[in-house]
């Protein structure tokens with residue numbers, strides 16, 4: 378890794394573009410791979426990405442490309458593609474052992490793989506890290522302060538990448554808990570949909586707070602079952618991101634849930650959007666994987682059924698409220 382080399386980014390959506398802006402804020406050269414030719418064109422001609430991050434004047438050191446080979450000499454590559462496309466895109470990136478920093482928050486449908494497991498299956502030869510935390514793209518793009526978890530199995534790798542990415546308004550906290558950092562992001566997206574439903578159905582703020590607390594218990598049960606550490610789940614990538622995403626209509630997951638709570642159906646809500654609400658793609662595979670591990674996730678299960686159109690909002694709320702009374706501890710399975 379050398380500071381003189383450019384930093385690569387795969388994904389010209391809101392988050393990839395905001396990260397490009399953050400990295401370039403000290404003059405660092407950034408190569409931004411984007412799927413849409415119109416994004417490549419707008420970044421290179423107008424230093425803007427009106428399709429995904431409007432209103433941000435991008436630094437001139439950000440150069441966009443549609444050719445993955447243009448990222449091969451980068452010091453590190455941030456991977457910010459939607460989770461269902463990540464494996465395919467990394468397979469197109471020339472592998473010279475450069476570090477990958479996974480910034481997507483999702484689980485692969487079919488395989489139930491977390492993003493670091495997808496990369497492992499591709500056979501990437503270099504170090505792999507996960508960057509996750511409470512970070513709305515439009516705020517980071519505007520240069521507002523944010524803190525994230527940056528996790529890699531090898532602590533020296535995490536520290537090196539944290540030094541490469543840290544900026545005055547962007548503060549990575551290093552960790553060696555890759556699984557915990559990923560699970561926080563996956564589960565909070567599903568729970569944010571549930572919180573949106575609570576808002577859309579007008580169930581009140583008490584219900585929202587209860588859902589965040591019981592949702593965190595689900596995140597913790599599942600995370601611990603997969604070997605994550607409690608301190609990670611209670612940190613930026615877990616509870617921190619859960620609180621952010623469950624509290625704001627800036628969240629695409631929350632706003633999808635709000636539409637469901639207002640009585641619209643998932644298929645039409647999803648068809649209406651260009652942006653990705655990862656929780657809609659992760660919910661079913663997450664609860665299936667949790668079930669296979671003997672972990673009960675009733676709120677996430679309710680979201681999966683709503684997304685699939687299997688149940689109406691009123692019905693699912695009635696089911697959740699009529700579950701048998703139980704203890705509050707997060708180590709119990711049910």
Ligand SMILES: NC(=O)c1ccc[n+]([C@@H]2O[C@H](COP(=O)([O-])OP(=O)(O)OC[C@H]3O[C@@H](n4cnc5c(N)ncnc54)[C@H](O)[C@@H]3O)[C@@H](O)[C@H]2O)c1
Pocket residue numbers: 388389390391392393394411412413429457458459460462480481482483512513514515651652653654655
């Ligand atoms: N937006 C945020 O605030 C934010 C913050 C943290 C993490 N994330 C995560 O970052 C990831 C990317 O989200 P985003 O917000 O940057 O995206 P976005 O919702 O702004 O845009 C959609 C993205 O999907 C891409 N895309 C669509 N079809 C594609 C295809 N067939 N192949 C490859 N790419 C395709 C588009 O090019 C675009 O980059 C997600 O996993 C998300 O959870 C987002």
Ligand SMILES: O=P(O)(O)OC[C@H](O)CO
Pocket residue numbers: 482510511512513514566569618621622627628629630631653654655
């Ligand atoms: O808009 P959302 O719901 O994808 O959330 C964006 C980020 O993950 C918040 O940290």
